[in-house]
Amino acid sequence: MTQLVTGCTLDCPDCCSMVAVPRQDGTLSIQGNPAHPFTQGLICGKGKNFVQRLQSSERITTPLVRRNGTLRKASWDEALSVCAAKIDALRATPEKMLHIRGAGTRGVLFDAAGELPARLRMAATHGSLCDETGIEACKADFGSLNMNHPHDLFNADRIVNWGRDISRSSVHLAKIVNEARKKGTQVLLISPCPSGAAGYADEVITVRPGTDRFLAAAAARRLLTRPGFRQRLLRCSANADAYLACLDAMDEHALLTACDVSTAALEKLTDWYADTDAAVSTLLGWGLQRYIRGAQNVRHINALAMISGHIGKNGAGVFYNISSSRNFNRQWMQDLPEPSRRLSLPRIGQELAGAAPPVELVLCRGINFVNQCPDSHTTAAALRHAFVIVLDAFMNDTAALADVLLPCSLMLEREEIVGSFMHNQINYCAPVFPPPGECRDDFDILDELGSRLSEPVRLPDRETCLRRALDSPLLQTTLSRLRQEGFATAEHPFIAYEGMRTDHQDGLFHCVAELSPDKEDSGDYPFFLLTLISRNTLHSQIPAGMQQGLPELAAAPCAAQAAGIADGEAALLCTPGGQMQVTVRFDPAIHPSAVRLRRGGWVSRGWGANGLTAPLVTDAGEGAAFYSQKAAIKKLQAEPPHPQA
Ligand code: SF4
CATH class of the missing domain: 3.40.228.10 (Dimethylsulfoxide Reductase, domain 2)
Structure with missing residues (x-):
């Protein structure tokens, strides 16, 4: 067996090219592709260890449909029929259906699958959780x-x-x-x-x-x-x-x-x-x-x-x-109908709770949004009033609220072409492992779902979607060449x-004209709660085994000691929105007004910081102002003495 060129489609700027190298025992080893001009054979632990995620015993490998309050195994035929019937019932009122997609996985076919909700004019989100x-x-x-x-x-x-x-x-x-x-x-x-x-x-x-x-x-x-x-x-x-x-x-x-x-x-x-x-x-x-x-x-x-x-x-x-899409032809997206309405992603819980008319169906893929958006509890409560279809591979905070859970394949199991938000290569990602059980990729799932509607909506075939993305003046490649070579380089000026000279029409730099002070501190919540990136996992793609015990909260020694908390002591992290238990770790380098929690932990495991965050929004682009969340750390109350028998 020859080695296959594939790539990482995680939400990471590096966009690594990879090779699947056969071992003597017939299994495959995933390594960096040394031929790639930018990533040059180097990949990180998130990519190297992704095979463990694929093989996880926690994978959902069959469709699940909620019956009498419990998610139970179902056939694809049953699961998709239920979804199609719900969509058919709401077809004339597309604003009552919401498509939420994230960047948990990326690529041309992942985007192309979005043509179904777009053609149905489902509501979409606006705003961003990141950049x-x-x-x-x-x-x-x-x-x-x-x-x-x-x-x-x-x-x-x-x-x-x-x-x-x-x-x-x-x-x-x-x-x-x-x-x-x-x-x-x-x-x-x-x-x-x-x-x-x-x-x-x-x-x-x-x-x-x-x-x-x-x-x-x-x-x-x-x-x-x-x-x-x-x-x-x-x-x-x-x-x-x-x-x-x-x-x-x-x-x-x-x-x-x-x-x-x-x-x-x-x-x-x-x-x-x-x-x-x-x-x-x-x-x-x-x-x-x-x-x-x-x-x-x-x-x-x-x-x-x-x-x-x-x-x-x-x-x-x-x-x-x-932009990771700047090298692709995106005209087909611009030709799609506008969504019937847009709801703010950073404020999605409040938006769902207050939507008029109400959202009655949510189709979610590529994002564990109950976990990833601020104000998780409001989002979860609002979802209980909608029919929720989730494409995911794990029973995370969003999947657990699904009415129909459709098991999707993951990177290395699905074919993709993906661009980087740091370098000028586009990468071909060959499927190198068969998806487990009955898992299918988003494109396949949504294409079949569309075909089951009373007035069917069919996606263009895969080859057409891949070819049209490459039909760009910035790319000098073909699909067959890309499949063979694994990457192509788009030409852009080095500087x-x-x-x-800027790209404004006048060629000038347009300066900021505001310098706004921060709001005065209330005093009750003196710390900025910084939920920072992890080294070994992305977003909420965290195995259960890594969410044991209490999550660690880093704080300046002087700040923790002022609250009477020692290094390594369990404590309460509190915001006006709630509280969770953490283990406090001293970090002498951190600013005394900051505390740091690694992001992505699940609310259901007591690790989810967004159970505590408010839906604050930034001053441009409707971004989530996660780090403006203020917090306090408090000593755990001593257990009350047991009453005497
Ligand atoms: S997550 Fe790791 S393997 Fe994937 S693109 Fe980023 S650096 Fe590369």
């Missing part, structure tokens, strides 16, 4: 979402990493930064929780959570007093006056107090950006935007990079991300916004 706020912020500043090629970081003399935990979010970015540092690149990390990325930095500034805009504004104010920088602002931006006015709204002392950064640290940051002989790159973290003022955080950092001239040159650019 949309930052994307909107970058588009507002630059007129598009773009960045230099990640390998341009090798050309940087300095990298300012504004909070990206590259030790967990991207093994390839971590490798690039490591190699750049070996060649002499200096890295300054700015973060409220620096312990992850500090190993990839030469210097660290610890900042109060969500206040990076104040630090960036303070550095910009200083830069603008130095020769040449104000002139660049006036020359390269469309609205310098509005930007300068917002910088003047707070003096330096107020800005530094707001972000809890010393004058010496500000001086260092200013000096880094002020060095016009050096090439300075800016890495935007993917937590900056997860605050109520998330777009302002991103935009003030972008403005600082622009004023300092560190954009559009070798080694100098702002790195957020790129984005070369010569400081």
